[in-house]
Amino acid sequence: xxxxxxxxxxxxxxxxxxxxxxxxxxxxxxxxxxxxxxxxxxxxxxxxxxxxxxxxxxxxxxxxxxxxxxxxxxxxxxxxxxxxxxxxxxxxxxxxxxxxxxxxxxxxxxxxxxxxxxxxxxxxxxxxxxxxxxxxxxxxxxxxxxxxxxxxxxxxxxxxxxxxxxxxxxxxxxxxxxxxxxxxxxxxxxxxxxxx
Amino acid sequence: xxxxxxxxxxxxxxxxxxxxxxxxxxxxxxxxxxxxxxxxxxxxxxxxxxxxxxxxxxxxxxxxxxxxxxxxxxxxxxxxxxxxxxxxxxxxxxxxxxxxxxxxxxxxxxxxxxxxxxxxxxxxxxxxxxxxxxxxxxxxxxxxxxxxxxxxxxxxxxxxxxxxxxxxxxxxxxxxxxxxxxxxxxxxxxxxxxxxxxxxxxxxxxxxxxxxxxxxxxxxxxxxxxxxxxxxxxxxxxxxxxxxxxxxxxxxxxxxxxxxxxxxxxxxxxxxxxxxxxxxxxxx
Numbered sequence: 001x002x003x004x005x006x007x008x009x010x011x012x013x014x015x016x017x018x019x020x021x022x023x024x025x026x027x028x029x030x031x032x033x034x035x036x037x038x039x040x041x042x043x044x045x046x047x048x049x050x051x052x053x054x055x056x057x058x059x060x061x062x063x064x065x066x067x068x069x070x071x072x073x074x075x076x077x078x079x080x081x082x083x084x085x086x087x088x089x090x091x092x093x094x095x096x097x098x099x100x101x102x103x104x105x106x107x108x109x110x111x112x113x114x115x116x117x118x119x120x121x122x123x124x125x126x127x128x129x130x131x132x133x134x135x136x137x138x139x140x141x142x143x144x145x146x147x148x149x150x151x152x153x154x155x156x157x158x159x160x161x162x163x164x165x166x167x168x169x170x171x172x173x174x175x176x177x178x179x180x181x182x183x184x185x186x187x188x189x190x191x192x193x194x195x196x
Numbered sequence: 197x198x199x200x201x202x203x204x205x206x207x208x209x210x211x212x213x214x215x216x217x218x219x220x221x222x223x224x225x226x227x228x229x230x231x232x233x234x235x236x237x238x239x240x241x242x243x244x245x246x247x248x249x250x251x252x253x254x255x256x257x258x259x260x261x262x263x264x265x266x267x268x269x270x271x272x273x274x275x276x277x278x279x280x281x282x283x284x285x286x287x288x289x290x291x292x293x294x295x296x297x298x299x300x301x302x303x304x305x306x307x308x309x310x311x312x313x314x315x316x317x318x319x320x321x322x323x324x325x326x327x328x329x330x331x332x333x334x335x336x337x338x339x340x341x342x343x344x345x346x347x348x349x350x351x352x353x354x355x356x357x358x359x360x361x362x363x364x365x366x367x368x369x370x371x372x373x374x375x376x377x378x379x380x381x382x383x384x385x386x387x388x389x390x391x392x393x394x395x396x397x398x399x400x401x402x403x404x405x406x407x408x409x410x411x412x413x414x415x416x417x418x419x420x421x422x423x424x425x426x427x428x429x430x431x432x433x434x435x436x437x438x439x440x441x442x443x444x445x446x447x448x449x450x451x452x453x454x455x456x457x458x459x460x461x462x463x464x465x466x467x468x469x470x471x472x473x474x475x476x477x478x479x480x
Contacts (some may be wrong), residue, residue, distance in 0.1 A: 018436055019429040019474075030432075038436035045440070046465065050459040059447065 003052065006179040007044045013039035013186050020123040021194050028077035028084060029162060032194060036070030044179075047105050049122060052175040062099060064159070065117065069095060071189065075128050075145070081135070091121055116159060118156065125149040129192065144192025151185040207284070208249040215469060220244045220343035222472040223362055225361035226424050227351025228305060229479035240350060243299040243310065244343055251339075255322045257284045262327075264383040277415050294448045299346075306350040313342025327389070330396040338363075338368035361420040364454040369468055372445065375406050378463035379455065403449045403457075410445035410464065413435025415439035417471050421478075431476025441467045460471050 014037045022033045043064070054060055069091050071100055094117040094119045101110035129145040132138045158174050158181075169177070224240055231237060244262075256263070256274055262478040263274035273279045291315055299307040317339035325332035343470040348359030371393075378385055379399060391395045400439030418438055421431045444460045 015433055018433045023429060030244075034432050034436065038439070041436060042440040042443075045463065046444075046459065049462045049466075050455055 001071075002174065004039050004048060006183045007048045007052075010044040010183045010186050011041055011048070013183075013190060014038070016042065017186075017194070019188050020035065021190060025078060026081075027076040028081070031057075032070045032074030032077060034060045036067050036074065037186075039067045039070065041180065044182065047179065052178055056163065056179060058102065059161070061159065062084075062102060064156070065098065065114065066095065068118065068121045068125050068149065071145070071149075071193075072125040072128075074193075079086040079128070079132060087124075091117065093144065094120070097184060121148060144190070146192075148185045148188035148192060151181050151188060153183040155185070203278045204253075204287070205403065206273060207253045207279070208250070209252050213248045213252060216248045216340070216343045216464070217241055217244045217471045218469065218476075219362075220347035221367060222475040223344035223347025223349075225347075225479045226317075226353045226362070227348055228356065238352070239298060239302045240347060241292050243295045245344070246291050246293075246295025246298060246312050246351065247314050248343065250288050250295055251317045253284060253288035253291065254318045257281060257288060258322050259326075261379040262388045262390055268371075268381050288298075303350055303353070305353065305355075306346050306347050306440075309342055309346040309349050309355075313339045313346065313467070316342070328391070330393045332391075333371060333374055334367075335362045336374065337367035340370050340455070341366040352468075356421050361416050361423070365413050365416035365420060365471075366468070368409045368416060369464060370407040370466065371479065372406050372441075372464040373468075375402050376448075376457055376464070379403075381456050400449070401446075406460070407425055407442075407449050410441050410460075414441055414467075421475065422448040424475075425477035425480065426475065429480060430474040437467050439468055450461065463466040 002154050017037045018034050018041065022030050022037075025033070039098070043055075043060070046060075046174075053143055055064070073088050073091065076087045094113055098113035098117060100112055101107075126149045127137070132139055132144055145147045155178060158169060158178070161168050162171060162174055202246060220240060221237075224237070258274065260274040260281070262271075263269035263272050269275065274281065274284060296307060296311060296314070308391060316335055320331055321335040324327050343353065344366055345359045345363040345474055347363060349355055352359070360416050375393050382392065382394045382399075386395050393405060395407075415438075418431070418434060421434055426434075436463055439461060444456070448457055448460055
């Protein structure tokens with residue numbers, strides 16, 4: 001029951017961010033942030049409707065991979081617009097590679113693309129806010145973006161271990177904490193991007 | 197009296213009726229925002245509540261023999277004999293008429309649209325076509341689109357393109373809603389002798405139709421939102437939910453489990469409800 005309430009909170013918060021939390025930004029960051037908050041929103045709704053264990057589904061894993069991509073492309077679009085096209089092209093190629101290898105059922109090649117993609121976008125998303133804070137371009141609360149990324153990474157790793165059959169936590173424990181991780185991540189992103 | 201009300205309550209399908217009323221309110225607010233006339237709003241809500249409830253009671257009375265044959269519905273009050281059939285007929289007719297009279301105090305065109313919805317639902321869909329053809333669902337969809345069109349007509353005084361698009365949004369949403377349901381309860385419908393798309397055309401073709409109708413429903417609602425100049429943030433949320441609906445509908449085409457199929461049924465309801473709230477909140 002508590003998990004369902006938490007998931008509902010994730011959906012409401014992500015929905016609120018899409019409606020009004022990102023108003024006032026440029027068109028490009030709004031598009032990307034909408035995309036990533038949309039992944040939060042739809043994931044929460046689907047988990048509410050079908051159960052938390054849908055996160056083990058291959059399509060869910062592919063969709064979840066796009067979460068850091070959207071936020072990182074939004075950040076690049078917001079603060080380094082001149083590099084946006086190069087960055088977007090690069091991560092899109094990596095993502096296309098991941099999807100193609102998944103469809104071809106080439107698990108090792110897919111894993112390589114996944115590692116490259118997540119390392120790259122994860123680092124951008126984790127480090128860029130810190131750099132921007134140090135440079136004084138954004139308030140300290142922007143650290144929420146890095147915190148959110150860290151939380152998503154924890155959730156992603158838990159899932160990866162679960163799918164590999166060597167989970168650090170039991171399946172039940174992962175299902176129990178996953179909604180909470182998602183909730184804390186969406187709160188952290190909302191604080192970071194909302195105040196940035 | 198309390199026991200009788202308890203038996204009648206399931207007859208009006210409260211969730212379905214509430215969703216129809218919500219669509220009517222969205223149609224009205226889409227044309228008249230900000231809303232100042234609370235009496236008109238009360239009339240709109242009251243007349244829709246009465247006509248939708250009346251129509252549902254009449255459907256339940258007519259379909260009581262089918263309901264008795266289906267596991268899912270055999271415990272409803274009418275098949276169980278908890279309510280007198282003649283009394284239910286009279287209640288359905290009186291409640292529907294009260295709704296129409298209330299509507300007539302508001303606007304003639306509005307009343308005609310509501311009457312069309314009532315007539316199509318009870319006479320054309322339920323009495324005439326439901327037991328004959330799987331395509332009866334189209335008429336179910338048309339009647340489902342009438343409350344939102346009626347609300348819009350009450351707001352604008354006329355039938356306009358946005359109102360028709362909204363009604364199409366509901367019309368195309370109905371197959372997603374009903375066909376996912378008829379896939380889940382396919383055996384029940386076969387036992388009751390009610391033709392459905394899964395029994396007539398097979399599950400795969402039904403899922404293709406669900407995917408196409410979901411796409412058309414989402415596009416109709418989005419286009420209406422654009423044309424009515426819905427506040428951009430609310431439109432963004434509808435776009436996100438519409439993409440989710442289409443994605444889920446497409447995924448059911450490729451060997452989806454029963455769980456995903458019924459997930460689509462629930463998601464489609466949530467999509468429609470949220471879209472209507474977004475129209476109400478984001479109208480200007």
